Amino acid sequence: MRMSTRLLEHPSAEDIRLESVLHALADPMRLAIVRFLAESDREVGCSEIELAVSKSTGTHHFRVLREAGVINQCYRGTAKLNALRRADLDALFPGLLDSIIAATTRQAP
């Protein structure tokens, strides 16, 4: 399988800002995405995550997470695979991602 020609821009680790990460996660839809990715512990296609919004809104939310540096995304054919930038986020903000993920588990919808 040849690599897709489509590339996606991600902020480098040193460009990831705490405010941007918190902003990206301050939305229930994006929290749901992050929780799903945390539970999967592998790369997940966009279409594997069922969101209660339209596909174009879903695309919007994935982009916000990517531009904040919360997730990595790459194309595989027509699909786009997503994964949390765990290593980067844990290095930059130790304990933050784990506590947020744990908090989403504890909190009622």
Added chain:
Amino acid sequence: MRMSTRLLEHPSAEDIRLESVLHALADPMRLAIVRFLAESDREVGCSEIELAVSKSTGTHHFRVLREAGVINQCYRGTAKLNALRRADLDALFPGLLDSIIAATTRQAP
């Protein structure tokens, strides 16, 4: 000193939402306030915290933090005292507040 007649509404612990807390903290001005309150470890008057915005904008930011359940506020004469709702937040979202405060310390302005 008699108590002020002015009371301020705060969300009860069970009404504090993770999304609201993250939203309140996703702003550099409010992060600065929270960091100051964390370092002070006591009730702090609004005017003790120097913010690089107008007084009316400062009032706006304190209100966002209170309505999200991040801080407690009460009047003392003309002044208003602020403190983090540490106990509530640590109980609801263990580790979250500490990791955010630590992250603001590590992050360059």
Added chain:
DNA sequence: CTCGTAGTACGACACCTATCGTAGTACGAT
């Protein structure tokens, strides 16, 4: 009572954000 201080409601401005539908692009299978 007046005065100084802390803080604020209000309205305005400029910008941001979540939502959606539509028409479109890129890809792999055939």
Added chain:
DNA sequence: ATCGTACTACGATAGGTGTCGTACTACGAG
């Protein structure tokens, strides 16, 4: 080449947010 699938740019809508200045309220000191 066509076709089905995943995904998206764009524009539109509706609402939210950070900023400020102004005129105001509440309070305590004197």
